[in-house]
Amino acid sequence: MKTIAGAPWLIRLLPFLRWSSRVDRRTLRFDLIAGLTGGIVLVPQGVAFATIAGMPPEYGLYAAMVPAIVAALWGSSWHLVSGPTTAISIVIFATISPLAAAGSAEYVRLVLTLTFLVGVIQLALGVLRLGTLVNFVSHTVVIGFTAGAAVLIAISQVKNFFGLPIPRGASVLEVMTGLVTQLDRINPFITGVAVITVLASVATKRWLPRLPHMISAMLAGSLAALVLNLVFGGEARTGITSIGALSVGLPPFSMPDFSPGTLEQLIPIAVAVALLALTEAVSIARAIAVKAEQRIDGNQEFIGQGLSNLIGSFFSGYASSGSFNRTGLNYASGARTPLAAVFSAVFLLLIVLFLAPLAKYLPIAAMAGILFVVAWGLIDFHHMAEIVRASRQEAAVLLATLIATLTLQLEFAIYIGVLLSLMLYLNRTSKPGLEDVKPFPGQWPPAFSAATGLPDCPRLKMVRINGSIFFGAVNHLQEALQQIDERNPAHRHLLLVGSGINFIDLAGAHMLVHEARRRRALGGGLYLFHMKDEPLQTLRRSGAYDQIGAENFFSLGDDVVNAIYQRLDTPA
Incomplete structure (x- = not known):
């Protein structure tokens, strides 16, 4: 309303002034x-x-x-x-x-x-x-x-x-x-x-x-x-x-x-x-x-x-x-x-x-x-x-x-x-889904899906996390990520597609650092692709970004698969 536009405090005190102009x-x-x-x-x-x-x-x-x-x-x-x-x-x-x-x-x-x-x-x-x-x-x-x-x-x-x-x-x-x-x-x-x-x-x-x-x-x-x-x-x-x-x-x-x-x-x-x-x-x-x-x-x-x-x-x-x-x-x-x-x-x-x-x-x-x-x-x-x-x-x-x-x-x-x-909500959020994904052949920028029908790469495992990485989910994710190389020891290299991650807290950032170090010790590496701005900023502020390694982060539009393939024969 033009007559009270300069007095927002008055509108908060008397909110019916907002709709008084509708009355006729x-x-x-x-x-x-x-x-x-x-x-x-x-x-x-x-x-x-x-x-x-x-x-x-x-x-x-x-x-x-x-x-x-x-x-x-x-x-x-x-x-x-x-x-x-x-x-x-x-x-x-x-x-x-x-x-x-x-x-x-x-x-x-x-x-x-x-x-x-x-x-x-x-x-x-x-x-x-x-x-x-x-x-x-x-x-x-x-x-x-x-x-x-x-x-x-x-x-x-x-x-x-x-x-x-x-x-x-x-x-x-x-x-x-x-x-x-x-x-x-x-x-x-x-x-x-x-x-x-x-x-x-x-x-x-x-x-x-x-x-x-x-x-x-x-x-x-x-x-x-x-x-x-x-x-x-x-x-x-x-x-x-x-x-x-x-x-x-x-x-x-x-x-x-x-x-x-x-x-x-x-x-x-x-x-x-x-x-x-x-x-x-x-x-x-x-x-x-x-x-x-x-x-x-x-x-x-x-x-x-x-x-x-x-x-x-x-x-x-x-x-x-x-x-x-x-x-x-x-x-x-x-x-x-x-x-x-x-x-x-x-x-x-x-x-x-x-x-x-x-x-x-x-x-x-x-x-x-x-x-x-x-x-x-x-x-x-x-x-x-x-x-x-x-x-x-x-x-x-x-x-x-x-x-x-x-x-x-x-x-x-x-x-x-x-x-x-x-x-029930905490139980669901503490168990974020870990979904096997593969790149769509010939698609640019790279897109990953569980419905491509392609087999696993012998050396590189690709998964997408669907959920936030916070203190309540850390234990579940640690176990799930360790089971990947336990089931197939050749899968020492791991690509995490981060498009489904909305939030990462400090405990989650520490978990990713620990996983990166563990995989380096195995002779492999941890790579993260398509992280959203908010969780990426958390990783930067906590120091996890540098500890994981800036070279292991890939943005949408990067040729992530070819870049990682070139490293498979070289310990990360």
Whole structure:
């Protein structure tokens, strides 16, 4: 923008100035329509997410107001809509419910403190420009974690879906055992309302895709509950209860607990929630940005998400992140700028101010049905099958993350998935491939391939290293290079094609020097061809270049094969 081009510090402080020039009467119209659509959908979603998180229902709506506005204005995505999400909600319930009774004042206080810490961590990561950290939470880990979280959501609602007396906080095995052993105690009225809600959601998505399926399902469940209560004598006979009227207005001011004991207790959980939330938000922003032909600034998204949680914790908003459903809806509804997310929060406030009393007609069984639908939609069967087909190692990470999510505290499940992913990555990179290659006959400049069909030279072995030579790979490469002349003692001369080497550290440089000396002692030599600039500079700075010998390095365009052949009868 020309008006602020001379003040880059102002753009960093107020990043919404970057896209303010895109706003005009046309974009405002599109953004208002998208915002209204999003605001309507947010009502049932906010209540559902708060229920998952163990928070009073209105807190799910508060989390979609101030935090959504801050994230939109201080993020970098034009379409990302932030607020409560399923994954974050289930993590909050699983990690905070052992510390306090869900829905209690103490529970709310702990959740708001957790939200503040999450915001501080995210903001710090953004300011320090550590946006690449989310790359360590692999797509496989997210899919496994989300699938496990989906099962936990469904498990947490079994008692409300079937009307069974299952204790709060029961494990997956305990809930399933309780269900099987109490089949004769299932309440048919409650289960009927829940099943009707599920069927209405599925039918709306299938035959009336333009309608919001969650709202349609809630209306169907509420109507079914009303009819059953009228026909069979009311709540005392059917057991169908409602969530009660929502007392929702402007988000009330709240104060996190800054006592040292509470902060120390919540910091490990906050780190896991912060990483998961950032992974969610940045992944969704990038996915939509591809369609919108927009470039996402990961560090700015960190800052936007951090500020939204930090500020949101003082306005009764619990930990939020980017929502895939609402972001996709925002984009599909024609949103042009982040103002659509701002309008969505404003419309949500207006809607709940006038419609909140109607929540007293919403049955708990209908909410359980909605959460069953949400849980089913979270399990990405397509990508899970793709992972299993493509890689056994990735399938192991998926399974381990899924099992850890179901059996351990959720923050540890994320850590386990990340740790396994890193271990597999290090295992792969510590074993760079050593590929037999030969020169293409008559091609200039010389090119080497494993597909020439030529036999090995009796005196000279030619191989290409596909991977970096660093401390973790040194032992593997030393063994592989020694096996060459052990298998064929005539192969004292070795040509390394370096086009596949991206990085060499000091340990790698020492290994190459050692190999060059070893081969000279055998009466042969080590030669390197087509090294990239970065690893070549490392060899020069470390002194390895001179120790190997400048005459043993060949660049692209050199007649490397003929030059080496002339030395075969002369010890290198």
